[in-house]
Amino acid sequence: MRKPCCDKEGTNKGAWSKQEDQKLVDYIKAHGEGCWRFLPKAAGLHRCGKSCRLRWINYLRPDIKRGNFEQDEEDLIIKLHALLGNRWSLIAGRLPGRTDNEVKNYWNTHIKRKLIKMGIDPNNHKLNQFPPRPQPQNVSSSPTSKNIDACKQKVVSSGENDGVSDATSSLEEDEKSSFPNLNLDLTIAIPSPPSKNIVEEMTRINTEFIVRSKVLENEPTLLLFR
C-alpha cells in the first residue's frame, strides 16, 4: 500500500562522503531540521530523507558527544535499561549528547557481554541460575562491576534470585541503600530542555512503574535495585 521511501533509482547508499556531509550540514544550518522527505532534493543530495535524518541525528548534529562512554554513563544505561527495556531513544534522551544508535550499539557490544560474563541476564537484569564461576583475580575494578558484584552477593545471600523479577518493584525504597555511589537522579548533567512529548512520556512511564509496582509488590525484586 505504502511506497518505500528509498526505492528511487540513483539514490546513494552506504557510507557518506565528506561532500555529502557538508551539503547536509550547510542545508540544515540554513533551513533547520524537518521535512526530511524534501530535504535531499533541496540540499542537492542523492539520498532518501530517512538516510539524511539518520546521518544528521547520529553523526552530524553539533551537540553529539563522541568518544568512549564514561563509567557514570554506563551505570546510567544499565539502570535505565532495567527500567525501560530496549527503548533506546528514551534512554539516550537521558544521556546528553548520546544518540539512541550509539547507546544501542554500546549496550550490544559492551554492556550486554559484561553482564552475561557476570552471570546476569541482560534482558531482565536477573542473576542467572548458574552464573559463571568468579575469576580468581580481581576482574571487577570498575565502579559498575563493583556495584553489580555487590548486588549479586546481596541477592544470593538473601535467596531472592528465583522467580519473576521486574524493574519496577521496590525501586524507590531500596536503590539508595544499595548504590550509595550511583547517580540516582537518572541524569548526568542537566539535559537540554525536554520537549513536551518527552515530559509526557516520562510521566506516563513513571505512572506505569507505580501501577506495576503495586501489582508486583510481593514478587522478587529486580536484581540491580536490591
Add this chain to the structure above:
DNA sequence: AAGTTAATCAACCGCTTTTTC
C-alpha cells in the same frame, strides 16, 4: 607477512506511531 577471527559502529530495513488532510 598473510590469513583468520572478533569487535565495532554506521547505515539500512521494516514496522509502528504521529500528523495531516
Add this chain to the structure above:
DNA sequence: AGAAAAAGCGGTTGATTAACT
C-alpha cells in the same frame, strides 16, 4: 473517521579495523 504521508524507532546487517595465529 479514516486513509495517506511523514517521522520515529528498534533490530539487523555489513564494512572496516584490530587482534590473534
